[in-house]
Amino acid sequence: LKIRVAMFWPWSALVFGEFPNSSSPFTLDPIVPVDGILCGTVSVIQGAELSGYSQIVTGLFSKAPCDGPWETVQVTLEGSVGGRQFDRFGGVFVGGVEVLRTSTPEPTPAGIKWSVTRDVTDYASLFQGPQNVSVSIPNVVTAVYTGVLHVNISFSFFATRTRALGFPKAAVVPLRDPHSVMASPWNSTLTRGWANFSASKLPASAGSLFLDVFASGHGCEEFEAGYDCGNPLRRFVVFLDGVPAGVMYPFPVVYSGGVNPLLWRPLAGVESFSISPLRFDLSPFLPRMVTSEAEVAIRVEGASASGVWYLNPALVVVEGDEEIMSGAATGVLTGGLHHKNLSATCVESRDRSELLVKGEMVMRSGRRKTLSVSASLHAVSAYDTTAGGGGPAQPPDSRLAWGTMAGSAVGTSGLPSAFQFGFSITVNQTELSSGFDINATATVDSLQTFGGSVWNKTLHSQSRYRSEEPVVQTNAAAERYLVSLGSTCWDASVRVSNGAVVEQDGMQWLCQPGAGPGLPATSPVLALAPVAAVLV
Numbered sequence: 001l002k003i004r005v006a007m008f009w010p011w012s013a014l015v016f017g018e019f020p021n022s023s024s025p026f027t028l029d030p031i032v033p034v035d036g037i038l039c040g041t042v043s044v045i046q047g048a049e050l051s052g053y054s055q056i057v058t059g060l061f062s063k064a065p066c067d068g069p070w071e072t073v074q075v076t077l078e079g080s081v082g083g084r085q086f087d088r089f090g091g092v093f094v095g096g097v098e099v100l101r102t103s104t105p106e107p108t109p110a111g112i113k114w115s116v117t118r119d120v121t122d123y124a125s126l127f128q129g130p131q132n133v134s135v136s137i138p139n140v141v142t143a144v145y146t147g148v149l150h151v152n153i154s155f156s157f158f159a160t161r162t163r164a165l166g167f168p169k170a171a172v173v174p175l176r177d178p179h180s181v182m183a184s185p186w187n188s189t190l191t192r193g194w195a196n197f198s199a200s201k202l203p204a205s206a207g208s209l210f211l212d213v214f215a216s217g218h219g220c221e222e223f224e225a226g227y228d229c230g231n232p233l234r235r236f237v238v239f240l241d242g243v244p245a246g247v248m249y250p251f252p253v254v255y256s257g258g259v260n261p262l263l264w265r266p267l268a269g270v271e272s273f274s275i276s277p278l279r280f281d282l283s284p285f286l287p288r289m290v291t292s293e294a295e296v297a298i299r300v301e302g303a304s305a306s307g308v309w310y311l312n313p314a315l316v317v318v319e320g321d322e323e324i325m326s327g328a329a330t331g332v333l334t335g336g337l338h339h340k341n342l343s344a345t346c347v348e349s350r351d352r353s354e355l356l357v358k359g360e361m362v363m364r365s366g367r368r369k370t371l372s373v374s375a376s377l378h379a380v381s382a383y384d385t386t387a388g389g390g391g392p393a394q395p396p397d398s399r400l401a402w403g404t405m406a407g408s409a410v411g412t413s414g415l416p417s418a419f420q421f422g423f424s425i426t427v428n429q430t431e432l433s434s435g436f437d438i439n440a441t442a443t444v445d446s447l448q449t450f451g452g453s454v455w456n457k458t459l460h461s462q463s464r465y466r467s468e469e470p471v472v473q474t475n476a477a478a479e480r481y482l483v484s485l486g487s488t489c490w491d492a493s494v495r496v497s498n499g500a501v502v503e504q505d506g507m508q509w510l511c512q513p514g515a516g517p518g519l520p521a522t523s524p525v526l527a528l529a530p531v532a533a534v535l536v
Contacts, residue, residue, distance in 0.1 A: 028507075048152070051148045087269070093182065236248045354377075418449045437465070478495045
């Protein structure tokens, strides 16, 4: 299903063949203007050369170019690679706290460049003093796979225009040991379906609490044309001291080696540049968290034992206006994954989940306060596989995968959020005498709303790769990303053919800065605002 696993396949053309050159990869993700003044950019890692699987490059962030509070803080990763190389996953860490989960595009012989920027304002407390910044993108360079990754890491700071000095403060509390993450980020975050974490007692002044979970599946847990192994749906469930606290589906991510690499030239694989964390609103549990330590458990339901997830959670604690003295929280979750064989070759998974969490608390003044989170999710996903079981050892002759995931929620902010994601992926593969012929298509339709904002992305891509004479290497794709905040703010579209852009329009933000909530995470976000929006 994916070219980068050619080392497991019997034919040699995959190893010795070359993909055609193409434009450097990019996305249509909106360029949302910042309501602040750029006071400077700090380059921490410059010209790092990543060629080893366990290699970690570290630089020192000494100080921000201007004093906080900052309107916005951004991390930017710039990369380049040439020759032949797999797509590689990786991350950027500040003081052992992850701020970016990413994956790299597969290169062309002539070489490519790319860039990804992520808003990390919620993590601004990490930049109040000197910090070690590290980047890890496990890579292997051989005589055949020659691509060395060249990476720069920088942080941009935007001075505030509108916030008073007394605006609520947010602190980041990692649930993994930062020293272990700095020393070995992927061994320390490797998870097979279930992970438990101890959370320290929080200050009584906490007013809101969120859990960010950086999560990406690998091996048989990679999402290609459906997951490579097991059933075609996953569900994340969060528990706090055994009480259900959150539920979400992991957003399907297709790396640039997925299905057929020619699908993703030059448009990047689905959500592959910035794999945003899943975010859960745990504010109703503050009475428990401010009075004692707690255990946070994360379960990946449906995960195959043959694959792995790299899970890296952190708490984001926002200061409130009054101390919490006591209280209690309850949580009820219904639903669960159900699997069904529709035929000898077709497997379907379904879920319908309902979550209701409520926290009752007594404040220092004696005032009683109630915080609640409610969410409703439903999903169906299926794949039909002809011959072969999927995964690198048994590439199927054909696979059709399709599904929809949808949900709505109201978090403690009181603002409703919703998402709907549909996809269809087909792969038809023929083994030739000394190679193969792969036809593939991918269609994605993603819709997210938060408050009054609407974010809609559609993509259709098709490709064919025949490795024997007559060699065929073709692709065609069209993508559109529309954002509205009452009126249209972003309406970008692009058409590509055989690795080159043939038409592009609308790459300009049309609304005023601060006209609505900032860019939401590219993963479906339920039940809360970005914390930066809460702070405004």
